[in-house]
Amino acid sequence: MNHQARKRFGQNFLHDHSIINDILSYAHPQPGEHWVEIGPGLGALTNPLLASGVDLDVIELDRDLVARLQKQFATNPKIAIHSADALQFEFSSLAKNAEKLRIIGNLPYNISTPLLFHLLETTCCIEDMIFMLQKEVVNRICAQAGSKQYGRLSVMIQYYCDAEWLFDVPPESFHPAPQVMSAIVRLTPHAAPPVPIADLSAFGTLVTQAFSQRRKTLRNSLRNFISADELSALGIDGELRAEAITLAEFAKIANALASKTEH
Known part of the structure; x- marks a missing residue:
């Protein structure tokens, strides 16, 4: 691994193959599906996703990693690499002919909450989202009224999506190892809002x-x-x-x- 992880981008690269396999078994990608990966990094999830036969768009902010990915996947017509900031990216622009996107990513901890709110704006074209997040954030997303973790993030995400904690990921699964526990969550947009809201x-x-x-x-x-x-x-x-x-x-x-x- 000759890419130095950059703190300002919140980079922690997943390298544990058993965790990668667990994520993919929950994700269950199928040939012909349209997937979007946020922050592909060194391609730990990108390679197996492509091997499953999906069409893949990846969004990466770090230009060095973009160049690396472009070189690595230069001959693969199933992947499109976007050098962009996910916080500013128009995800709806990728959904063609009323298709639904499946989104996956190891989200940088420092932007995870604003990025989740950004994605909630386009749930109409999203099938589901499977994210690696700080465990504390997953606890807040899934929390119910009456618990200490319950807050704005819980209420807003649960209005838009069904939230399902899948499993925890220990620090040693990453390089460099973060100081905190991570967890995988699946967010599935509701077919109809759980409660009517006028405004x-x-x-x-x-x-x-x-x-x-x-x-x-x-x-x-x-x-x-x-x-x-x-x-x-x-x-x-x-x-x-x-x-x-x-x-x-x-x-x-x-x-x-x-x-x-x-x-």
């Missing part, structure tokens, strides 16, 4: 505000949005904190506010 942008603002000061009760954190009496009329206790409020209850608050602004 998604306003819903996102409400959830962000509710969790911005986690220790405050709803009546305090949302006082500029809704009164304690109005919360009570919706069957929600204003003395509760945001971490106790379910996705359905956040939707109920957001929809009540939306109907109020219509009148």
Whole structure:
């Protein structure tokens, strides 16, 4: 391995073949499917994905790695290499003829949350997403109301996707070894939203505000949005904190506010 991992890109290269095989057994790529790999790095997942017969787009920010990948796969017509920042990339541009993309990647820890929010904007053209993330982030994604890990990330991702923790990945599976445990999560966009929401942008603002000061009760954190009496009329206790409020209850608050602004 003659590429020096770059800290500024959050690079930790997966090299454990048993972990790679486990990821692929869960992913179960099939010939003819259209896959997108974010941050292919040294190609640990890229090679076996191509071997399975999929059409593959890879998105890599590090230009040295782009040059390396272009050389490595120069004669393979099944792969397209994009030298781009995944945070800015228009994933919907890759989906042709109403097909659904399958997305995979070992996401850099330093951009994982904004990247997940970016991808949520294009779930209409995504079949599923299988990501390696910091285990703490996977815990937050999958957390249910009432737990300490539950927060904005949990609520927003669970509105768009079914989230499934698959397995943990130890630090020694990477070079260089990160300081934290990693985990694999599968996110499958819902065929229909689990709860109706009148204004998604306003819903996102409400959830962000509710969790911005986690220790405050709803009546305090949302006082500029809704009164304690109005919360009570919706069957929600204003003395509760945001971490106790379910996705359905956040939707109920957001929809009540939306109907109020219509009148």
